[in-house]
Amino acid sequence: xxxxxxxxxxxxxxxxxxxxxxxxxxxxxxxxxxxxxxxxxxxxxxxxxxxxxxxxxxxxxxxxxxxxxxxxxxxxxxxxxxxxxxxxxxxxxxxxxxxxxxxxxxxxxxxxxxxxxxxxxxxxxxxxxxxxxxxxxxxxxxxxxxxxxxxxxxxxxxxxxxxxxxxxxxxxxxxxxxxxxxxxxxxxxxxxxxxxxxxxxxxxxxxxxxxxxxxxxxxxxxxxxxxxxxxxxxxxxxxxxxxxxxxxxxxxx
Ligand code: IPE
Ligand code: IPE
Ligand code: MG
Numbered sequence: 001x002x003x004x005x006x007x008x009x010x011x012x013x014x015x016x017x018x019x020x021x022x023x024x025x026x027x028x029x030x031x032x033x034x035x036x037x038x039x040x041x042x043x044x045x046x047x048x049x050x051x052x053x054x055x056x057x058x059x060x061x062x063x064x065x066x067x068x069x070x071x072x073x074x075x076x077x078x079x080x081x082x083x084x085x086x087x088x089x090x091x092x093x094x095x096x097x098x099x100x101x102x103x104x105x106x107x108x109x110x111x112x113x114x115x116x117x118x119x120x121x122x123x124x125x126x127x128x129x130x131x132x133x134x135x136x137x138x139x140x141x142x143x144x145x146x147x148x149x150x151x152x153x154x155x156x157x158x159x160x161x162x163x164x165x166x167x168x169x170x171x172x173x174x175x176x177x178x179x180x181x182x183x184x185x186x187x188x189x190x191x192x193x194x195x196x197x198x199x200x201x202x203x204x205x206x207x208x209x210x211x212x213x214x215x216x217x218x219x220x221x222x223x224x225x226x227x228x229x230x231x232x233x234x235x236x237x238x239x240x241x242x243x244x245x246x247x248x249x250x251x252x253x
Contacts, residue, residue: 003224007055011231013184015059016052017206019198020044022190022214030212040216042087046094046216051220053098053132055227059180061105063198081115083137088118092125099131105176106140107148133180140176142200149174149201161166177202185230186210187223189215207233 020041023191027037032043045062052060088102095102102249109116119138152174158161164170172178182202188194191212195203209226236244 003221003228004055005169008231009056012056013230014057015061015180015183016185016187016226017061017063017183017199017203018048019063019186019188019190019196020215020218021192021196023216025190026214026216034076035083037216037231038080038083042083044215044218045087046091047134047220048218048223049100049134050098051223053100054220055224057132059183060132061137061177061180061183061199062135063137063140063196064107065066065138065140065198067107067139067144068197070139077169081112085115085118088122089182094108095122095126095129095134099129101129101133103124103133103135103179104138105135105145106138108138108142110139135177135180137198141197142195143197145199148176172201175201182206185209185226187211187226189213189218189222192207205235205237207235214238224240 023041024034024035025037026040030036038228045049048062049060064084064167069080070077094100102119104119104123108119111119149171153159153162153166154189162170182204183199183206186198186203186206187209191210191214193210199206207230209229211222211226213222234241235242
C-alpha cells in the first residue's frame with residue numbers, strides 16, 4: 001500500500017526480470033523439505049505477476065530453472081518439473097482473465113514431452129493476450145543464450161540469409177529475448193549478490209535490486225518497493241551527472 005502510492009506511473013520500467021531465490025532456505029527454516037519452499041514460491045509468483053500487471057509493466061521475466069539447476073538431486077528436479085506443470089494448468093484461467101501472454105526463454109527441448117505439451121497449451125491459449133508478457137526462463141543460461149545466438153548467426157551467414165556485418169542490434173535480435181527490450185530492472189531475492197548465469201548480454205545496463213527476502217515471502221509490496229527503488233536511481237549510461245540531468249530515464253534506452 002505504502003510503496004504502490006509512491007510509484008511514478010510515467011517512469012515505469014518496461015521490462016523487469018527476477019531471480020527468484022531462497023525457496024530451499026525458507027523451507028529449511030521451517031524444518032521442511034526444499035520442495036515445500038518451491039510449492040510456497042508459487043504464491044509469490046502469482047502475487048508478483050498480478051502486481052506487475054496492475055502497475056503496468058509490459059514484460060516480466062522470471063528465472064525459474066537454470067542450465068545449472070540440473071545438477072540438483074533428481075527428486076528435486078522432478079518435483080520442480082511437476083510443480084511447473086500443475087502451476088501452468090492451474091494458472092491458465094488467471095492468465096486469460098488478466099490478459100497475460102505466456103512466453104519462454106531457454107532450451108525447452110531438453111524438458112520432458114509432458115512439460116512441453118503443457119507449455120504449448122498455455123502459450124497457444126494466451127497467444128492473443130496483450131497486457132503483460134510473462135516470460136519464464138526454463139533451462140535458461142546466459143552463456144547458452146549467447147552461444148545459441150552465435151550459432152544461429154553462423155547458420156544464417158552460411159545460408160546467405162544474413163549478409164550484413166553483425167552489429168549489437170543484429171546480435172540482440174538473435175538472443176532469446178529478441179521480442180522484449182533489455183530489462184531496466186533486475187530483482188534478486190534470497191540475499192545473494194550474483195547473476196547466476198541469467199541474462200548476461202541483456203543486463204549490460206540494468207539497475208540491480210537485491211533483497212534478503214526469501215522468494216516464498218515475496219509479496220506485491222516488495223515488488224512495488226523495488227520499482228520505487230529503481231525510480232530513485234540515476235541512470236547515467238556512461239555520461240556525466242550534468243549530462244544525464246537533462247534526460248528522463250526512458251529516453252536513454
Ligand atoms: C530458487 O530457490 C528456486 C530455484 C532455483 C528453482 P532455491 O531452490 O535456489 O533456494 P535456496 O537458494 O536453496 O534457498
Ligand atoms: C538461480 O538460483 C537460478 C534460479 C532462480 C532459477 P540458484 O539458487 O540456482 O543460484 P546459485 O546456485 O545460488 O548461484
Ligand atoms: Mg538458490
